[in-house]
Amino acid sequence: MAFLFLFVLCSVVFLQAVRFAQHRGHDMLSIIAVNYMVAFLVTAGIFVLRGGGWGDSSPWISLRLGLFNGFLFVVTFPLLLACLSNAGVGVTSASIRIACLAPVIVSWLAWGESMNPYRWAAVALLPGAMVLIRPRDPFRPNFTAK
Numbered sequence: 702m703a704f705l706f707l708f709v710l711c712s713v714v715f716l717q718a719v720r721f722a723q724h725r726g727h728d729m730l731s732i733i734a735v736n737y738m739v740a741f742l743v744t745a746g747i748f749v750l751r752g753g754g755w756g757d758s759s760p761w762i763s764l765r766l767g768l769f770n771g772f773l774f775v776v777t778f779p780l781l782l783a784c785l786s787n788a789g790v791g792v793t794s795a796s797i798r799i800a801c802l803a804p805v806i807v808s809w810l811a812w813g814e815s816m817n818p819y820r821w822a823a824v825a826l827l828p829g830a831m832v833l834i835r836p837r838d839p840f841r842p843n844f845t846a847k
Contacts, residue, residue, distance in 0.1 A: 712797075716790045723785060733778060737771065795834050799827050 715736060722732050744767070784793040805824060808814040816824075 712794060713790075716785070716794055719782070720785050720790050723782060729778070729782065733775065792834055795831065799831060802827055 719729070719732055722729065781793065781797075784796065788796075802824060805816075805820070809816050
């Protein structure tokens with residue numbers, strides 16, 4: 702539960718900071734730099750607290766995955782900015798979170814991860830929730846499935 706709380710808190714704070722900076726005309730590269738610095742400091746702190754171990758056989762795997770994830774974040778950042786401008790923080794963050802649907806289904810199909818009825822209910826509710834969060838503001842464009 703603590704992880705979920707921290708995840709939601711960090712996600713909302715980051716998206717709100719980006720949206721605030723976007724409205725004020727600030728440099729988006731500085732937002733990315735601050736985000737990376739915070740992520741690095743938190744990761745380094747966890748590394749030190751765990752005694753220098755990552756939990757797998759090779760720390761290089763974790764490093765490569767982290768670099769790849771960071772690369773993907775920078776590449777997709779312009780799309781995130783466009784989504785924030787057009788849809789707002791709520792719809793954008795919900796759209797980002799629905800991305801968890803693919804790994805859940807793949808892990809169930811490929812590796813046989815157990816899916817209890819609560820997990821299936823959560824998977825079933827996600828697409829419907831996306832329809833319900835669309836804003837009905839007459840001054841904003843209607844959002845389609847695309």
